[in-house]
Amino acid sequence: MCTDYHPLSVNDPQGHQPARAGAWTRRGFLQTGLSMMATASTVPAFLSNTGEALAQSAPRGAVNTPGVPDERVLVVVQLSGGNDGLNTVAPVGSRAYYNARRSIAIAEGQALMVDSRGIGLHPQLGEVHELIADRRGAVVQGVGYPNPNRSHFASMDIWHTADPSGGRGAGWIGKAFDAQSQAGDSGSMGCISIGNEAPLAAHGESFKPVAFESADLFRWTAEDIHPAVAETYRELQQAEVASAEPVALPGGGTLPMGPEAATDATAFVQRTAMDAQVASMKVRRAVSAEPRTRFPGHGLARQLRSVAAMIHAELPTRVYYVSMGGFDTHANQQGRHFQLMRQFSESVGAFQAELEATGHADRVVTVAFSEFGRRVAQNASGGTDHGAAGPVFVFGPQMPQRLVGAHPSLTDLDRGDLKYKIDFRQVYAELLDNWLELDSMAALGQRYRHPGIFSA
Amino acid sequence: MPIPTRLAPLPPEAFGLAEARHLLIRAGFGPSPADVHAAVRDGLEMTVDGLVGYPGTADPEPAEPNVDPDILRPYTYEEQQQLRTARQRNDQAALDRLREERLGRERQDRRQFARMQHWWIERMARTTRPLEESLVLLWHSHFATRYRDVEDAYMMWQQQRLFREHAQGSFTEMAVRIVRDPAMLRFLNNDRNVKSNPNENLARELMELFTLGEGNYTERDIYHAARALTGYTLEDHSFRFREDVHDDENDKRILGRTGPFNGDYLVRWLVKQPACAEFIAFKLYRHFVADLSDNRAQWADWQTATVRSLSRELRRNEFEIGPTLRTLFTSTHFYDAAVRGNKIKPPAQLVAGTVSSMRLPWRSGRLATEAMRRMGQELFNPPTVAGWDVGRPWVNTSTMFARQNAAAYLISGKGPGERWDRSDIGHDPSELLEDLDSTQAYRVVDYFVDVYLGPHTPEARRAPLKRFMGDRKNPTSPDVLVGLMLLIAAMPEYQLC
Numbered sequence: 001m002c003t004d005y006h007p008l009s010v011n012d013p014q015g016h017q018p019a020r021a022g023a024w025t026r027r028g029f030l031q032t033g034l035s036m037m038a039t040a041s042t043v044p045a046f047l048s049n050t051g052e053a054l055a056q057s058a059p060r061g062a063v064n065t066p067g068v069p070d071e072r073v074l075v076v077v078q079l080s081g082g083n084d085g086l087n088t089v090a091p092v093g094s095r096a097y098y099n100a101r102r103s104i105a106i107a108e109g110q111a112l113m114v115d116s117r118g119i120g121l122h123p124q125l126g127e128v129h130e131l132i133a134d135r136r137g138a139v140v141q142g143v144g145y146p147n148p149n150r151s152h153f154a155s156m157d158i159w160h161t162a163d164p165s166g167g168r169g170a171g172w173i174g175k176a177f178d179a180q181s182q183a184g185d186s187g188s189m190g191c192i193s194i195g196n197e198a199p200l201a202a203h204g205e206s207f208k209p210v211a212f213e214s215a216d217l218f219r220w221t222a223e224d225i226h227p228a229v230a231e232t233y234r235e236l237q238q239a240e241v242a243s244a245e246p247v248a249l250p251g252g253g254t255l256p257m258g259p260e261a262a263t264d265a266t267a268f269v270q271r272t273a274m275d276a277q278v279a280s281m282k283v284r285r286a287v288s289a290e291p292r293t294r295f296p297g298h299g300l301a302r303q304l305r306s307v308a309a310m311i312h313a314e315l316p317t318r319v320y321y322v323s324m325g326g327f328d329t330h331a332n333q334q335g336r337h338f339q340l341m342r343q344f345s346e347s348v349g350a351f352q353a354e355l356e357a358t359g360h361a362d363r364v365v366t367v368a369f370s371e372f373g374r375r376v377a378q379n380a381s382g383g384t385d386h387g388a389a390g391p392v393f394v395f396g397p398q399m400p401q402r403l404v405g406a407h408p409s410l411t412d413l414d415r416g417d418l419k420y421k422i423d424f425r426q427v428y429a430e431l432l433d434n435w436l437e438l439d440s441m442a443a444l445g446q447r448y449r450h451p452g453i454f455s456a
Numbered sequence: 457m458p459i460p461t462r463l464a465p466l467p468p469e470a471f472g473l474a475e476a477r478h479l480l481i482r483a484g485f486g487p488s489p490a491d492v493h494a495a496v497r498d499g500l501e502m503t504v505d506g507l508v509g510y511p512g513t514a515d516p517e518p519a520e521p522n523v524d525p526d527i528l529r530p531y532t533y534e535e536q537q538q539l540r541t542a543r544q545r546n547d548q549a550a551l552d553r554l555r556e557e558r559l560g561r562e563r564q565d566r567r568q569f570a571r572m573q574h575w576w577i578e579r580m581a582r583t584t585r586p587l588e589e590s591l592v593l594l595w596h597s598h599f600a601t602r603y604r605d606v607e608d609a610y611m612m613w614q615q616q617r618l619f620r621e622h623a624q625g626s627f628t629e630m631a632v633r634i635v636r637d638p639a640m641l642r643f644l645n646n647d648r649n650v651k652s653n654p655n656e657n658l659a660r661e662l663m664e665l666f667t668l669g670e671g672n673y674t675e676r677d678i679y680h681a682a683r684a685l686t687g688y689t690l691e692d693h694s695f696r697f698r699e700d701v702h703d704d705e706n707d708k709r710i711l712g713r714t715g716p717f718n719g720d721y722l723v724r725w726l727v728k729q730p731a732c733a734e735f736i737a738f739k740l741y742r743h744f745v746a747d748l749s750d751n752r753a754q755w756a757d758w759q760t761a762t763v764r765s766l767s768r769e770l771r772r773n774e775f776e777i778g779p780t781l782r783t784l785f786t787s788t789h790f791y792d793a794a795v796r797g798n799k800i801k802p803p804a805q806l807v808a809g810t811v812s813s814m815r816l817p818w819r820s821g822r823l824a825t826e827a828m829r830r831m832g833q834e835l836f837n838p839p840t841v842a843g844w845d846v847g848r849p850w851v852n853t854s855t856m857f858a859r860q861n862a863a864a865y866l867i868s869g870k871g872p873g874e875r876w877d878r879s880d881i882g883h884d885p886s887e888l889l890e891d892l893d894s895t896q897a898y899r900v901v902d903y904f905v906d907v908y909l910g911p912h913t914p915e916a917r918r919a920p921l922k923r924f925m926g927d928r929k930n931p932t933s934p935d936v937l938v939g940l941m942l943l944i945a946a947m948p949e950y951q952l953c
Contacts, residue, residue: 153604168840189853197829198854208852211830214873218857221872222864222942229939232924236947239917265747265798265952269851273948276856380548 073311073360074436075320075351076173077300077368077393078199079344081327082152084337085373085390086418088125089139089407093118096410100377104334104384114139114402124341127349131395136352136361138399140427140451142408144389144420148372152328152386155371160201162425162444172428173319174204176436176443189279192310193321194303202321209321210279215287215306219280237277239270286313292357293350300324301347308354311364318436327370331381344368352395365396365435369424375416389420392427396435400456422451430454459794461761463769463787471500474911475791481953482744482799483507483785484586486809489907493891504785508624508778510585517582521575523613527565530692562607569609573835574821576616577828580808582818591623591777592616593804594743596836597843599634599666601643603836610693611639612836624778627736627770628727631666635719638690644841647689650701654682661841663726669738672731673711680708684717727775730767737767740780745790747799747847762789797910800850801953803831806859809953810866813908814941817882823871827862831855851951863945868938878935885937895932897925901940908944917949 090106091097092113098105111120112129119139121129131137145164149155157167170178177190191202191209198211212218223230287306295305303322310317324344329336348366355361373390389408408418429448432440434455441447466475476495480487484507487495495503506513531539535554542550580589596619603612615637622630634640635658641647649655659681663673687702688695706716711729715721726732741763742748748755748763755763766784773779784790801809807824810816828834832855838844851859861872869880889895892903901921905913921943925931928939944950 196826197832208849209854210852211854212857217861217872218854220857220860220864220946222861222868222870222946225868225870225876225942226939228924228927229942232920232943233946235920236917236943239948265800266949268848269800269948269951272851272853272856276853279853280857380552 071314071318071363072435072437073318073320073364074431075304075307075322075364075366076201077304077344077348077366078321078323079327079368079370080152080156080323080325081329081370082155082372082374082386083327083340083370083390084329084333084384085370085387086376086384087333087337088122088341089114089141089391090120090122091118091407091410092120094410096376100410102378103382104378117407119403119407122337122341124338125345127345127352128393129345131349131352132399132402135399135402136397137393137395138402138404138453140392140394140404140422140453142389142405142418142421143369143392143424143427144372144418145423145425146420148388148417148420150372150386150388152371157200159369159371159424160199162428170205171199171201171203172443173202173321174207174209176204176432176438176440177207178204179439179442180207189282189315189317191319191321192283192307192315192317194306195321195323199321199323202319210283210317212283214302215284218283234277237273239273282313282315283310286310286315289313291354293353295350295354296343296346298343298347300343301350304347304351305354308351308358308360311355311360312358329374329383330379330385331383333383348393348395362397365394365431367395367427367431368393369427373418376410376413376418377416388414388417390418392424394427394453396454399453401452404451404453423448426451427453459758459792460788461758461765463762463765463783463789465786466500466788466791468500470788470791471503472496473906474796475500476503477907477910478791478796479503479507479785480586481809482790483781484590484809484812485580485805486811486813487907488813488815489888489891489903491813492907500786504782507587507785508782510588510624513585516579516584516588518575518578521571521613523572523610524568525610525693527561527568528608528610565607565609569603569612569836570822570825572609572613572616573825576835577804577807577824578818578821580804581811581824586812587781588620588623589808590743592619593802594739595619595623595630597838598739599640600838600841600843601637601639601836602838602841605643606639608639608642608693611642614693615639616836624781625776627775627777628724631727632720632723634666635662635685635688635723636695638693638695641688641690641695646685649682649686649688650698651683651686651703652701654679654686654703656682658682658685658688662723665842667723667726667735668729668731669735672729672735677710680710680717681722683708684710684722685719688719733767733771733775734763736775737763737770740770740777740784741766742846744781744784745795745799749847758794765789793912797912797949797952799953800847800951802844802846802850803828803833803859803862804835805953806831806951807862807866810863810945814867814885814945815883815888816866819866819869823865824862827858827865830858831862856948856951859951860946863950864942867941867945881934881938884934885941886932886934888937889932897928897931898922900932900937901925904940904944908941909947909949913949917947 086097087104087106090111092106092108092111106120106122110123112123112125113120114132128137132139145158147164149158154167158164160171161167161169162172163169173191188207189210190207193199193202193209193211195211196213198209202209220233223233287309289309289312291305291308295301300322307320307322310320326340352361355364369392370390372386372388374384374387378384405422408421412419425444426448429440429444430450430453432438432443434450473492473496477487477492480491480495538550539554542554583589601615603609606612618630618633618637622633644658644661645655646658649658656678659678663678663681664670683703687698689698690696704716707714708717710717710722710725713725738748746759748759752760769783770780807828811818832850833844865871868876869882870876889900889903892899901918905918905921921940924943925936925940928936930936
């Protein structure tokens with residue numbers, strides 16, 4: 001059997017250099033500028049104006065000239081619970097598919113066909129189908145990893161850490177940022193995740209993501225209790241930070257407080273508190289803007305609506321992370337999966353429409369994955385059990401192929417499961433190297449052959 | 457003046473408010489003003505004796521939960537028969553029913569596990585033996601084991617009992633017991649460690665993370681230690697030694713000694729290595745004194761020297777934790793200005809310490825656990841076998857709000873995004889003022905700040921609080937005091953201890 005991922009040593013068509021310095025220039029300036037301000041002793045007086053100052057220093061339009069994408073953004077959509085890939089991207093041309101799924105298969109006449117080889121989308125994926133037809137979306141088929149783990153937790157950890165041997169260590173996005181961010185840069189907004197805890201994928205060794213359940217809760221919520229409390233709170237968050245330099249101690253040495261450079265703990269928490277105030281202000285201001293298009297009211301759409309607003313407000317954020325649950329369809333899955341597909345499709349469709357309307361579509365790629373697909377055969381309860389490989393969706397400005405890779409065989413199975421064709425780390429590698437222009441080597445520990453999402 | 461590194465005793469008269477607060481916040485979670493003032497009156501010796509001698513005090517609340525060992529019991533004989541018959545007959549309905557039953561038990565186990573999590577954080581907040589809970593948390597992060605991998609609440613509970621039993625006793629005995637602990641054996645796959653095919657996972661972590669620290673052993677030592685641990689497995693919820701798969705050859709060569717090592721003998725040999733005393737002293741120092749990096753090159757000289765002094769103390773006490781801590785907590789080093797107020801509170805301490813120091817009513821174990829997850833610390837689910845990181849990684853832009861909002865919820869009863877009115881407060885903070893002989897606004901601020909942020913807090917940081925109090929008509933009314941406590945607990949400095 002041929003393995004599907006190859007560490008690249010030579011012959012890499014993409015040339016894999018570390019991220020171009022230019023990719024970070026303007027936002028790099030905003031970041032550095034901000035942390036320099038935050039460490040200066042004069043900050044408190046200016047803190048409340050920081051947002052305005054930043055808005056003025058970065059006039060919109062200068063960067064988003066139509067046709068000239070500036071900073072590229074990646075949006076990760078996590079479909080939690082193990083999405084039934086076979087009923088999402090259905091091999092309706094396959095007899096084995098109908099044999100394995102007597103009561104839950106997608107009927108050939110209802111599937112939204114992607115190509116003439118008998119691959120069709122779930123009938124509720126109308127918006128997704130349209131994007132793929134327009135070459136603004138693609139399906140990477142049969143994505144998985146060796147020795148698949150069927151535990152939700154374990155498999156999700158594997159996807160997050162890019163470590164199929166045990167799902168240990170830091171996250172793939174976090175590690176990509178580690179190489180970029182300065183130690184102790186607690187105020188970085190490089191990655192924003194919506195959800196009540198930041199995903200492991202976004203935790204680096206030193207890099208940490210910004211996470212909130214909703215923008216309105218990304219603040220000190222006790223300020224609602226009384227205006228006088230709110231006023232004093234703001235005053236207290238703007239401490240005079242006397243020095244962020246290492247604090248020399250009598251008897252020699254400095255105070256080491258963690259893995260980062262040695263500085264005083266008080267200065268560190270005061271600086272972080274100010275960074276948090278600034279980040280909160282920027283996020284909440286961004287999200288309060290009304291979208292140009294209509295978004296449905298359900299969970300994923302609400303999250304993507306906030307993401308679109310933050311992209312439009314040009315936050316210094318390169319990766320957004322959102323999620324949608326409920327995919328663990330063990331019993332009577334048809335109605336449930338129908339709804340899930342509709343919500344997913346409507347959300348992605350609305351998001352792309354908003355990006356088009358605001359002129360950012362050319363600089364945003366969205367990728368949607370699930371921790372595993374489900375077994376090929378349905379179970380006795382009209383549902384499906386935990387399986388292995390599944391499809392990954394990618395949406396972006398110019399997708400040369402509608403289907404990347406071949407659909408896994410339905411007859412050549414591994415104990416009832418699809419055999420993966422493309423290692424998920426290959427997908428990560430291409431997103432990092434070719435889209436974000438971050439070093440995939442730093443994130444993944446080795447080179448992976450690109451599946452050809454952005455170049456046929 | 458140089459920082460003392462020899463753990464010489466602090467003169468009793470040097471034990472004032474700052475020292476009492478420091479001791480109680482480091483050896484526990486968060487003292488109330490009354491606790492701090494009582495410690496000053498009792499003096500250093502008596503206060504340390506009370507902390508370290510906790511086994512002599514009455515059992516704290518809430519009492520230990522009843523954890524049901526039978527939820528995830530193995531199949532009974534009848535069930536095995538049913539399963540076999542169903543498989544033979546390819547009876548899908550029966551197989552589904554059996555599977556459904558099993559899934560139901562797993563769900564039940566996850567609920568039982570959640571109750572354990574809720575219990576523990578409540579116990580930390582309400583206990584009369586703060587050092588016990590602090591030590592159990594230290595050992596849990598040291599011998600880090602994850603429910604997410606073990607997937608058996610009763611096993612995690614057995615391990616917790618082990619830590620409680622040995623928390624301030626002999627480290628050696630605790631380490632010997634941990635290689636017989638079912639949760640650990642399952643977590644580190646020692647149930648697959650057999651003579652014909654040694655699995656090195658437990659042996660490696662035993663050396664790297666539990667006893668010696670990286671760089672103090674060779675790959676060959678690990679291989680031979682793995683052989684010594686073959687056959688250490690579990691059956692249902694109990695340790696089982698399987699002689700048939702244990703390698704009993706006497707040619708195992710580990711750290712310079714050759715012999716018929718088994719697990720117990722191995723652990724005792726590891727603890728005798730000089731590196732072990734240094735490593736455990738480092739862990740104690742990092743837990744109670746300073747957020748040291750794993751990388752020794754980053755330590756200041758005085759920190760390196762003090763860890764060495766502590767390791768000598770540990771060996772002198774034959775790895776008994778209680779007496780070693782007694783020496784540490786009565787040393788001049790422990791109270792040095794370079795040490796005080798310079799450590800970041802772990803989330804568990806932030807939650808438990810806020811409740812205990814402000815004498816708040818216990819609100820909800822579920823919400824406290826959720827808040828801790830947002831801050832990056834889920835009890836019984838450390839991120840890896842290396843346990844939780846310490847120090848700065850706890851605090852960043854997101855967790856800063858998570859921490860401020862958790863404290864605000866505990867104080868006011870207002871959860872993020874929840875509607876609230878003052879009847880949710882449920883406590884009267886003026887009861888905290890019992891050791892204050894004044895009702896003047898600025899005195900109240902100083903009285904609280906000295907305990908909650910420390911006497912070293914500069915006047916410039918107290919001034920906004922004093923203005924807030926000074927502007928109120930009735931500064932010692934419960935409402936205003938709640939406002940003051942909310943503000944103090946939202947200050948960046950409140951993240952430190």
